[in-house]
Amino acid sequence: MIAIIGILIGLLLPAVQAAREAARRMECTNNLKQLGIGLHNYHDAYNSFPGQRGPLYNTAHWGCIGFHVSLLPFCEKSGLFSTIMVANNKTGLGFFGNSTALTTNVPGLLCPSDGNAKDPVVVPSAFSSGGRAFAKTNYCASIGDAMGLSGEGSINQRGFFAGGEGREPGVDLHRLTVWRGTHDILDGLSNTIAMSELVTGRQVELHRIKGNFACISGVVSSTGNQNIALCINTRNTADPEEFTGSSSTQFVRGGGFTCGVNLITGFQTVLPPNSPTCYQGGTASSIGSSGLFSAASHHSGGVNTLLADGSVRFVSETVDCGDQNYTGKEVTTGLSPFGIWGAMGSINGGESSTL
Numbered sequence: 001m002i003a004i005i006g007i008l009i010g011l012l013l014p015a016v017q018a019a020r021e022a023a024r025r026m027e028c029t030n031n032l033k034q035l036g037i038g039l040h041n042y043h044d045a046y047n048s049f050p051g052q053r054g055p056l057y058n059t060a061h062w063g064c065i066g067f068h069v070s071l072l073p074f075c076e077k078s079g080l081f082s083t084i085m086v087a088n089n090k091t092g093l094g095f096f097g098n099s100t101a102l103t104t105n106v107p108g109l110l111c112p113s114d115g116n117a118k119d120p121v122v123v124p125s126a127f128s129s130g131g132r133a134f135a136k137t138n139y140c141a142s143i144g145d146a147m148g149l150s151g152e153g154s155i156n157q158r159g160f161f162a163g164g165e166g167r168e169p170g171v172d173l174h175r176l177t178v179w180r181g182t183h184d185i186l187d188g189l190s191n192t193i194a195m196s197e198l199v200t201g202r203q204v205e206l207h208r209i210k211g212n213f214a215c216i217s218g219v220v221s222s223t224g225n226q227n228i229a230l231c232i233n234t235r236n237t238a239d240p241e242e243f244t245g246s247s248s249t250q251f252v253r254g255g256g257f258t259c260g261v262n263l264i265t266g267f268q269t270v271l272p273p274n275s276p277t278c279y280q281g282g283t284a285s286s287i288g289s290s291g292l293f294s295a296a297s298h299h300s301g302g303v304n305t306l307l308a309d310g311s312v313r314f315v316s317e318t319v320d321c322g323d324q325n326y327t328g329k330e331v332t333t334g335l336s337p338f339g340i341w342g343a344m345g346s347i348n349g350g351e352s353s354t355l
Contacts, residue, residue: 024112025299028138028197029312031108035139035195036310038074045074047181049194052141052161053152053260054177066260067141067161068109080104084258102258103133109257111138113298116211117200121255136200137257139306140267140295142193144345145338147220147228147270148330150262151280152288157332158346160185160194160308163262186348189309193344196267196295196305196315201252207242209235210296211253213263213277215246220280220290225327228270231278231292232324243276251287253277253296263287267295269345270338271324273303273317305355307344313355315341 043049050070065084072081084101103120110117120133143150144159155162155178162178185192201211214234220226234243256264263279264287275294295315297303302316322339336342336349343351 021113021300025304025314028111028113028297028299029304029314031111032139032195032197032304032306032312033310034075034108035071036306036312038071039194039308040310041074042071043182046179048179049160049181051177051179051260052143052163052262052266054164066256066258066265068106068137068139068257068265072106075108077106077108080106102256103135105135106137106257109137109139111197111297114138114199115298116202117254119202121201121203121252134256134258136254137265138197138200138254138297139195140198140254140265140293141195141260141262142345143262143266143268144193144347145268145270145331145336145342147226147268147292148290149332150220150266150268150293151290152261154290157348158336159268160192160345160347161266163266180347184347185308187343187346187351190307190311191344191352191354192308192347193269194306194308196273197297197299197303198253198265198267198294199296199298200254203250203252206247207236207244209241209243209276210274210298212243212247213253213279213291213293214243215248215279215281217281219278219292225329227327228292229325229327231271231276234276234278248279253293259287261287262293263289263291267293269336269341270294270321272319272321272341273297273315275317307355315355319355 039049050067052067105118117136120135122133141161142159143156143161146156146158149156152165155164164177199210219230234245236242236244271294273295277294279291280289295303305313305315319341320339321341323337326337336346
C-alpha cells in the first residue's frame, strides 16, 4: 500500500507543479495587462505614453525616474508614487531617492514565477548611494531592434520606448527623453511590442544568463557595425544556463523598478527570449552604456509580452529572429533584419507581422 501511494504521489506531483506554474503564468499575464491599462490611462491624461526614463511628462524637470514610477498612479499605487515624488522635491530623482520607496516591493511589478524577485538588490559603493537596497521588477521596456542607440545618452527611432536621460526640455536636446504617442506607432498598436519580462538577478550568481549579463566589447557601437554573434557565443556550451567571460558584481537585471536604464529595465527584440544579455565594454562600472538586452522568464519555453494595444501574448524562445549573424550597422528605418521578433519591436518598420 505504501509503495502504491508513493507511485501515485510521483505521478501526481508533476501535474500539481504544472498547475501551479500555469496559475503563476496567468498572474504574470494579468500583471502585464494592468500595466497595459496603465499605459493607456497615462496616454489619456498626457496625450502620450510615459518616457522610459526622466520626468513624469514633458513639462517637468530632469530626473532619472523609471517609467514604472510614472505608471504607479494609473495602477492604483498613488500612495507610493506620492512618497517617491515628495521625498525628491518632485524632481523625479526616483532611482537614488527616498529609501522607503526604493525598498517597497510592488506586487504588480513582480512575476510570481521568479522566486528571487522579492529579494532586494544592494548596490555597492559604485555610487554615492552605495549600500542601498532596491526593490526589483520583472517587467521591462521594449526599445525595439535598436542596438547602438541603446545607451542612456541615446534616443532610438525604433522602439515603443525611445530611451534617453530625461533632461529638462531645451537643455541638451540630444539626451532629452522622448514621449511616444499613438500617432508615432506607425506599424499599428497590435503589431508593436511595448513591454516584456526579465528574470531578476542575484549578485551571488554572477554568470547565470537569466538575471545577469556578460561584459564584452565589440557587440554594439553607436557609429560602427554590430556583431550580435559575440553575445550569442557567450553562452557556456558546458552549461547553457550560464555565460562565460566577465560579469558585473554591482548591478543585475531588474535591480530597481525606479530605474529606467536599459541594462536594468530594458530589452531589445533582437536575440530570442532567454538569450544572453551583453553589456558593451569590459567592465560594468556604470549602467548607462549600450548593449544587447534580452527578454527572459522562468515560464517554460518563452516570455509574456505586452503589445501596445494592451493585449498580452506568450512568445516562444523559438520565435523567428531573422539574421542572428548580423554585422550591419544600426537599423534606423525600414524592415527589421531580426524576423518577426524584430518586426514586432519596431514602431515604424513598415512590417505587418503579428505574433
